[in-house]
Amino acid sequence: MARRRGVMSDKFKYELAKDLGFYETVQREGWGGITTRDAGNMVKRAIQLAEEALAKQNPAK
Numbered sequence: 001m002a003r004r005r006g007v008m009s010d011k012f013k014y015e016l017a018k019d020l021g022f023y024e025t026v027q028r029e030g031w032g033g034i035t036t037r038d039a040g041n042m043v044k045r046a047i048q049l050a051e052e053a054l055a056k057q058n059p060a061k
Contacts, residue, residue, distance in 0.1 A: 008046060016042045 008016075013031075017023040022038045034042075 012046070013042070016045055020045060 014023065014026070017026050017034075020038065020041055022034050025033050025038075
């Protein structure tokens with residue numbers, strides 16, 4: 001089975017981890033050390049930021 005390429009850059013993932021407060025866990029234990037809840041919150045935040053960026057690009061008329 002082919003492995004999927006990540007959509008988020010490593011830099012962006014680390015920025016999200018810092019913003020959400022689990023960066024130190026990632027540093028100590030790697031990405032496998034975060035909780036499922038943290039991973040879900042990271043995805044939610046990434047989606048929120050993407051939606052905000054799209055809204056700025058295409059303001060409602």
